[in-house]
Amino acid sequence: MVELRTPDTIRQAIVARIDGCRPLVEDIARSLYQNPELGLSEIFASGKLRSVLEDAGFSVEANIAGMPTAFRASSGTGRPAIAFLAEYDALPAVGHGCGHNLIAACSTVAALACKQVAPRDREGRWLLIGTPAEETVGGKLAMVDAAVFDDVDAAFIAHPSRQNDLGGRSWASHPLELTFRGRASHAGAAPQDGINALDALVMAYTQIRNLRNSLRDDVRLAGIITHGGDAQNVVPETTQARFTVRARDWRYLEQVVLPKVKQAAEGAALAAGAHVEFRHHEPLFRETLEHPVLRDAARRNFEYLGEAIPGRDGGDGGVTDVGGVTWVTPCIQIHFAMTNARPHSKELADDTVTPRGIEAALMAAKVLALSALDLAHNPAALDEARDHLRRVADHQ
Numbered sequence: 001m002v003e004l005r006t007p008d009t010i011r012q013a014i015v016a017r018i019d020g021c022r023p024l025v026e027d028i029a030r031s032l033y034q035n036p037e038l039g040l041s042e043i044f045a046s047g048k049l050r051s052v053l054e055d056a057g058f059s060v061e062a063n064i065a066g067m068p069t070a071f072r073a074s075s076g077t078g079r080p081a082i083a084f085l086a087e088y089d090a091l092p093a094v095g096h097g098c099g100h101n102l103i104a105a106c107s108t109v110a111a112l113a114c115k116q117v118a119p120r121d122r123e124g125r126w127l128l129i130g131t132p133a134e135e136t137v138g139g140k141l142a143m144v145d146a147a148v149f150d151d152v153d154a155a156f157i158a159h160p161s162r163q164n165d166l167g168g169r170s171w172a173s174h175p176l177e178l179t180f181r182g183r184a185s186h187a188g189a190a191p192q193d194g195i196n197a198l199d200a201l202v203m204a205y206t207q208i209r210n211l212r213n214s215l216r217d218d219v220r221l222a223g224i225i226t227h228g229g230d231a232q233n234v235v236p237e238t239t240q241a242r243f244t245v246r247a248r249d250w251r252y253l254e255q256v257v258l259p260k261v262k263q264a265a266e267g268a269a270l271a272a273g274a275h276v277e278f279r280h281h282e283p284l285f286r287e288t289l290e291h292p293v294l295r296d297a298a299r300r301n302f303e304y305l306g307e308a309i310p311g312r313d314g315g316d317g318g319v320t321d322v323g324g325v326t327w328v329t330p331c332i333q334i335h336f337a338m339t340n341a342r343p344h345s346k347e348l349a350d351d352t353v354t355p356r357g358i359e360a361a362l363m364a365a366k367v368l369a370l371s372a373l374d375l376a377h378n379p380a381a382l383d384e385a386r387d388h389l390r391r392v393a394d395h396q
Contacts, residue, residue, distance in 0.1 A: 001292065001293070001296055001384070002293070002378060002380045002381040002384050004296070004297060004300060004374045004377075004378050004381060005377070005378060006370075006373055006374050006377040006378070007377070010117060010118075010119075010373060010377075011304070011370055011373070013117045014113050014114070014117050014366065014369045014370055014373060015305075015366055015370075017112075017113040017116055017117055018109055018110070018113050018362055018365050018366050018369060019362065021109045021112065021113070021362070021365070022358065022362060024052070024105070024108070024109060024112075025105045025106075025109055025358055025361050025362055025365070026353075026358050028048070028049070028052070028101065028104055028105040028108060029101045029102055029105045029352055029353055029357065029358060029361065030101075030353050031044075031048060032044075032045050032048070032088060032090075032096060032100075032101035032104060033095065033096050033101050033349065033352055033353050036090030036091075036095035036096055036349075037088075037089065037090055038089060038090060038091075038092065038135075038136075039089040039132055039133025039134070039135055039136040039137060039139070040067060040068075040069060040089075040132050040133045040136070040137070040139075041069070042069040042088050042089050042132050042133075043068075043069060045069070045088035045089075045101075045104065046062070046068075046069040046070075046071060046088065046130055046132070049071075049086060049088065049104060049108055049128070049130055050062060050071055050073065050130070052108060052112075053073040053108070053111070053112075053128055054073075056075075056112050056115065057075060057115070058073040058074060058075045058111075058115070058128065059073065059074050059075070060072070060073045060074075061073075061074075064143070064146070064148060065139070065142045065143045065145070065146035065148055066142060066146070067132050067133070067139055067142060069130070069132040070130055070131065070132050070139055070142075070143065071129075071130040072127065072128075072129050072130070072148065073111070073127065073128040073129075073130075074125055074126070074127050075111075075115045075125065075126045075127075076115070076118075076123070076124050076125040076126055077123060077124075077125060078123030078124055078125065079123065079124060079125070079153060080124050080125075080153040080154070080375065080376055080379070080382055081124065081125040081127060081151055081152050081153050082114075082124070082125070082126060082127065082152070082153060082154050082155070082156075082372045082375060082376060083127035083128070083129050083149075083152045083154070083155040083156070084106075084107035084108075084110045084111045084126075084127070084128050084129070084155070084156050084157065084368060084372070085103075085107055085129050085131055085140070085155055085156070085157040085322070085325070085331075086103060086104045086107040086108060086128060086129065086130045086131060086157075087100040087103045087104065087131055087132075087134045087157070088100050088101065088103070088104040088130070088132070089132055089133050089134055089135050089136070090135075091135060091344055094344060094345065094346055094349060095346065095349045096348075096349045096352055097343070097344045097345050097346060097347075097348045097349040098135065098160075098343065098344055098348070099159065099160030099338070099339075099348060099349075099352050099357075100134065101352055101353075102160050102338065102352050102357060102360075102361045102364075103157065103158065103159060103160070105361050105365070106157075106158045106336075106361050106364045106365040106368060107128055107156075107157060107158070107365075107368065108128060109361075109362075109365040109369075110156070110365045110366075110368040110369040110372065111126050111127070111128040113365070113369045114126045114369050114372055114373060114376075117369075117373075118373065118376065122376070124376055126372075127152065129143070129148065129149075129152075129155075131143060131321070134320065134321055136282070137282060137283065138282070138283055138285055138321030138324070139321065140321040140322060140324055140325050141283050141284075141285070141321050141324045143325075144324045144325060144327075144328055149325055149328050149329050150328070152329045153329065153330070153375070153382055153386070154294065154329060154330045154331065154372070154375050154382065154385060155325055155329055155330070155331040155332075156294075156331070156332060156334075156368045156371060156372055157322060157331075157332075157333045157334075157368075158333070158334050158335070158336055158361075158364035158365070158367065158368055159333055159334070159335050159336070160335070160336060160338045160339060160348070160352065160357070160360070160361075161335035161336060161337060161338070161339075162337060162339060162340060163310050163335065163337045164302060164307055164308065164309050164310070164334075164335060164336055164337050165309055165310065165334070165335045166295045166298050166299060166309065166332070166334055166335075167288065167290070167295075167332055167333045167334055167335060168288075168290075169248070169287055169288050169289075169290055170285075170287055170288045170318050170319055170320045170322070170323050171218075171220070171246045171247060171248055171287055171318065171319055172246065172247055172248065172249055172250035172252075172253045172284070172285060172286050172287040172319075172323070173244065173245065173246045173253075173282075173284075173285040173319040174245055174250075174253055174254065174258060174280055174282070174283075174284045174285070175242060175243065175244050175245060175280065175281055175282040176242070176243050176245055176258065176261060176262075176278060176279070176280055176281075177226075177240065177241070177242050177243075177278070177279045177280070177281045178201070178204060178240065178241045178242075178243070178265050178276055178277075178278060179238065179239070179240045179276065179277045179278075179279070180197040180198075180200040180201050180204070180238070180239045180240070180269055180272075180274050180275070180276050181197060181237070181238055181274055181275050181276070181277070182194065182195035182196055182197035182200065182235065182236060182237050182238070182239075182272065182273070182274040183195040183235070183237060184234055184235055184236075184237035185234070185235045186233065186234070186235075187232070187233045187234055187235050188233055191235055194235030194237075195235070195237075195272065195273045195274050196235050196236055196272060196274070197229075197236045197237055197238055197239040197272070197274050198228055198229050198236040198239045199272045199274075200239070200268050200269045200271070200272035200274040200276070201225065201228070201239040201240075201241055201268075203268035203271060203272065204241070204264060204265040204267075204268035204269070204276070205223060205225070205241060207264040207265075207267065207268055208221055208223065208243065208261055208264050208265065209221060209223075211257075211260055211261065211264060214260070215256070215257060215260070216247070216248075216252065218247055218248040219246065219247045219257055220244065220245075220246040220247075221243060221244075221245060221246075221257075221261070222243065222244050223241050223242060223243035223244070224241065224242055225239070225240070225241050226240045226241060226242055227239055227240040242281065243261065245257055245258060245261060246319065248287060249287055250284060250286040250287060253284075254284070262278055265278070285319045285320070285321055285323055285324065286323045286324050286326075286327055287323050288320065288322055288323040288326045288331075288333065289323075289326040289327060289389070289392055289393075291326065291330045291331065291332055291385055291388060291389065292388060293330065293375075293381050293382075293384050293385040293388065294330055294331070294332040294371065294375075294385060295332060297370075297371040297374045297375065297381070298332060298334050298367055298371050300371075300374070301366070301367045301370040301371050301374070302334075302367055304370065305363060305366055305367065307363060307367075320333065327389075327393060329389070330382075330385035330386065330388070330389055332371075334364065334367060334368070336360050336361070336363060336364035336367070337360060338351065338352070338356060338357045338360030338361065339351040339352075339356075339357065
């Protein structure tokens with residue numbers, strides 16, 4: 001592992017600069033908290049962040065990767081190009097119960113601090129990439145497909161949590177919608193003339209849930225019936241269910257788990273005399289790759305700030321579109337302690353605008369900025385990170 005050496009005067013300047021950004025962190029966190037917007041509808045949040053960055057001298061390109069609320073802000077020229085990722089979509093009914101308002105604040109402040117503190121005579125670009133719809137369609141995945149990250153040398157993001165940690169590995173996910181087609185008939189007078197699509201769905205549900213007995217332990221199969229029929233006295237002609245299908249690695253998910261799920265549904269349809277249609281209603285979310293160089297930098301900077309990192313066996317079934325980014329450029333999503341509340345709860349949303357939440361966001365912004373500067377000042381570390389990505393991606 002390359003030893004990271006960054007001038008302490010620069011590190012101290014970053015800390016001081018971010019401490020001075022407390023009013024901006026509070027403003028971003030509170031204004032997004034008060035104006036929660038669902039994925040791909042983050043008009044207020046995207047506009048506010050773009051305005052802050054433009055006022056600070058960043059060049060901002062909006063409406064990227066076909067998403068009106070996505071953007072890319074850049075300052076500087078040449079390489080390395082180091083990005084901070086901002087999320088800002090909220091949850092239905094809950095608001096910012098995943099703390100994306102703090103993610104937006106952390107990344108924005110880290111980008112501003114790096115721009116202001118980095119020596120003027122050094123080449124390189126600081127980027128803030130606004131990434132919509134993490135909770136739904138995974139805006140970062142569309143950005144990966146649109147080559148937004150192809151010229152990015154490393155990327156950083158910080159997520160609110162109950163404890164500090166270095167991110168671990170999220171899981172791979174490829175949700176699946178099942179639609180069963182039968183034939184309607186009077187359920188009392190002529191049930192024999194119908195084909196019961198609900199029977200097919202119920203059999204499929206049971207068989208899919210039982211698949212866990214023949215799959216690896218690191219598989220999650222959970223589903224809901226989204227449409228079970230139209231009237232109790234009519235043999236259901238069309239029924240529908242949605243399943244979350246997850247595993248620790250995307251290749252096992254695609255090559256083993258999903259074929260078994262589809263086979264179980266097809267068998268149930270055949271037994272009932274119905275037929276089944278499949279649709280992935282969300283894209284494939286790959287698992288996050290761990291990047292040792294970035295983890296080492298983040299760990300060093302948590303410790304520099306006097307922050308503990310409790311031990312954790314990374315990966316708990318969670319899914320994020322950050323995973324897609326980690327497959328195309330070295331990227332890390334750290335977590336920072338700012339709440340005791342449940343994830344995706346109103347209580348967590350409320351905690352994002354408390355003094356504890358703001359203080360935690362400032363700390364996380366410092367870890368991001370210090371780690372990014374470590375890579376910018378140590379080209380050998382960036383080379384090692386890129387080499388690791390090539391080796392791992394080729395192997396997997």
